[in-house]
Amino acid sequence: MPPKTRARVSKRTANSDDAGEKVGGKRKAAASESGKTEERSEPPQYCHWLMKSEPESRFENGIDVKFGIEDLKALPDQTGCWDGVRNYQARNFMRQMKNEQLAFFYHSNCKEPGIAGVMKVDVQYQRMLKRFLPLSELKKYHLQHRATGGPLKDMALFTRARLSVQPLTTEEFDFVLSLEDEEPL
């Protein structure tokens, strides 16, 4: 395992379980979201993702959770691991991922939240976007599209606000990518 790379870490005291591997030992079935809607009956088979991470220093139980896209890029082979995800839906999405699929690297809880670049889901840096896409701009498109029926009308970033690992449809992914060639809205 590569150096200690953390993303979106947050220690939970209660049920700190494992954050990534065995859900097999999950006692109590975690009341809520073992799998309710997301992958129960027919997994919609996503192939694009958005993953949130914090690019600014923040200490949690004495550990700095800072992990921005530049930190990924700086690792050997520009490759790291993505730990610290505890939310069941987020973890379930991670299990659906296939190596080589692409994910947006989203900077959260920072001065300027937004999408910074692209990585493969086996956590390998791909590239920076030609321009940073601020949350505020994405939100404008989202609102606009909600009214007019555009590609970002249901984007999980806005409809599932606190989910740190989320799927994108191909339409959403392509539209967001197309924004790097546009003037800021």
Next chain:
DNA sequence: GCCAACGTTGGC
């Protein structure tokens, strides 16, 4: 630093 939104826990 505030706090709204919302996920999780646990008593019933």
Next chain:
DNA sequence: GCCAACGTTGGC
């Protein structure tokens, strides 16, 4: 299996 209390996320 409901739901109130609690804890966390994350934008602002």
